[in-house]
Amino acid sequence: MDTRQVIDEIHAALTTFRRDIHAHPELAFEEHRTAERVAARLEALGIETHRGIGRTGVVGVIRKGKGSRSIGLRADMDALPITERNSFPHHSRHAGRMHACGHDGHTTMLLGAAEVLARQADFDGTVHLIFQPAEEGDGGGREMIEDGLFERFPMDAVFGMHNWPGLPAGHFAVHAGPVMASADHFEVEIRGHGAHAAMPHLGIDPVAAGAALVQALQTIASRTIDPVDPVVISVTQFHAGEANNVIPDRALLGGTVRAFRPEVQDKVEQAMQRICAGIGASFGANVNFQYHRGYPPTINTAAEAANCAEVARAVAGAAAVRTDMKPSMGAEDFSFFLLQRPGAYVWIGNGPGEGGCTLHNPHYDFNDEIIPAGVAYWARLVETLMPAGVPGAATA
Ligand code: NI
Helix, strand or coil, X not given: CCHHHHHHHHHHHHHHHHHHHHHCCCCCCCCHXXXXXXXXXXXXXXXXXXXXXXXXXXXXXXXXXXXXXXXXXXXXXXXXXXXXXXXXXXXXXXXXXXXXXXXXXXXXXXHHHHHHHHHCCCECEEEEEEEECCCCCCCHHHHHHHCCHHHHCCCCEEEEEEEECCCCCCCEECCCEEEECEEEEEEEEEECECEECCCHHHCECHHHHHHHHHHHHHHHHHHHCCCCCCEEEEEEEEEECCCCCEECCEEEEEEEEXXXXXXXXXXXXXXXXXXHHHHHHHHCCEEEEEEEEEECCEEECHHHHHHHHHHHHHHHCHHHXXXXXCCECCCCCCHHHHHHCCEEEEEEECCCCCCCCCCCCCCCCCCHHHHHHHHHHHHHHHHHHCECCCCCCCCC
């Protein structure tokens, strides 16, 4: 039996598993049921299994041969705080929780790969199957690293995969360099002086100051940052006031900053600080600015991205692999893994991104037809990077 036959044989069971996870979504660091199902399946396959890495994370370890090479394959397990609006039988059983980003599919494809690697694949080295919690904003990847992931499970390189609506089903995209942006966030508190709205000269208006601030922040992208360096600065919250005839005491603003380089993040933070102080001074208001670093940019290393593209071509055919996709200004906490080890993050096509089938939409669903392509890619990647009978480094 070859790998393809094994994958065909397990496709139906994997689909059932995926739909069960979809029906029972769990939010960041609450993935107890999901993690237990993953761990139980790994154990049933005879795979060494470690629970509770980074709270609800799971790591499976498969060793073959005598080689010292080792790689990590990572999937995410968490859902989003969205109420699902699909009505198919495997819709979410929980209001306010939904697998709207396909992490149910990622988890399933890596479990499928675990079965193929344990039962069938021929390689020489160690594979670490990393099932991480809390990708959607809470940094489950960072949590696993702080819990000693790379010390407890030494690996030469690490790889990630995310489904991508709009890319044809089962196609792949990967390139060297930035894939996803950093995601920082900020809060601004403007303290003015409350007054009767008919007597504005007796107050200091935080709404007028806030409006000026929102305008001025737009100049950072257009006047401060090099035009060939991508950056997004979005003010997404502006809260002030309760009545039409009252100038409020204060205004609260918030938003997000996206970029691909730490130098750009530094420059944006400094410029925002400067503009906040300047607007405060010009309006006579007190402006308190807080800037928080979130996920770093996701940057693929060149050799690993090239290897992944080659493996994807072998699995899906050359015409089904793109290396020219533009990076996304979205963010990914796989970036924390790539700060520790070389590696690459690929997109697998989920099919048409039409209607509601886009990421984080209440009508989204992972496409079960792409499970075989994802499983085949993982298995082939391991066999390519750690070939049986060929000693050497996994990252060569
Ligand atoms: Ni996602």
